[in-house]
Amino acid sequence: MRKQSLLFLIGISLFLSSCGPTSNLFVRDADLAKKTKKLAVLPFQDANARHAEDTIVQTNALTLKFLQHAQAELAGRYEFISQDQIMQELKKMGFEGYDPNKSMWKQAFVQTTGYTIPQAVQVGKNLGADAILLVTVAGSQQNPVFSLSVRMLDTKNGKVIVAGSAASGAGLSFTPWNAPMKKLVSRIAREVP
């Protein structure tokens, strides 16, 4: 009986462990990481759609969701630049779309221009940020159904300070983005000096 319940518990724990998100996090420059205090999280870029009509709602919401997790766990450590300021600066460069502060329906037919990496670094520099956080997200019909890649870049030289990625596990979920985002944020809180 004992053996059976032990095997059952092992089986259950193995099953549950496969449901959890997977992640990677690497600190590329610990010195720069220590100096980073002011952070600009740029609007997420979506790997799935160039014409953003179908995914703008999702990406818009994901940027805010990530910020929610980040501000809750990293508030004491980083000062986050407001999305209004970031959007204003991006728009000066001709950026359209993915405005997390605007209603999703108002932006339903906006064709996103996106931004290049040097443009993003420039935005951070203009806003006085020490570093910027760039994120791409992707959805897939196969596992992992949701994945995101995060890079923290220094605004002075564009160097990668922290690089990370996370993906949803094999378990079924109506919100597959939540667990990988939370995991990545908590790893940043724990592992980045």
Place this chain on the structure above:
Amino acid sequence: MTFKKISFVFVLPLFILISGCGIPKIKGNLISSKSGAQMPDLIAILPPDNHSNDLTAVEVVQRAGGVMLTTKGYYSIANKAQDAELQKMGISDGGQLKAYRAENICKSLGAEGLLYSTVEDFNEINIGFWISKKVQMKMSLTDAKGENLWEGEALYRIRKLVINPQEAAQAFVERKVGELVEKALRVHLVPETNQAAVALAQKITPWPNPQDAQRR
């Protein structure tokens, strides 16, 4: 030739043709990979060299490349701002990329690696009774010096013979509606291309390298 022999000659190929129908063939193969190499942190997805007759393939393949890389932990981008930057360099088509050094492209886009691709086939035929879709592409990742880190090919192919006239009419109408949507969105064969790219994703080197990837 007797009647029996003639019918055998006709029936056998028809049987073979029908038996392979309806089930999509989705394949991803790794052609080469540099062992032990550290994969770049920032990747720019370049417009593909389009050998097909379909102009929408450029966008769809770029996006599929983005999905493939993001699912394997890479940070990659392809967007209009990047296209504009490439146009400043004189690049408006993937076919022109060979004339430019990877180093210069990386410098201009702020990337550490580049995803090159070639669209070999990108077509769809739907005449109700006969449905055929094929997406075939090659993708390769290079570092900032232009050295190949890995190269792979992906394929999606489906051939379907519809015998039931009602089903054929339905397939034809579905295609016409699909054409309207695709015309509005200016994309085509999106799920098929994504499925082929995801098949290739299973074979490529995960970011940042096989040892450290997906540690926990």
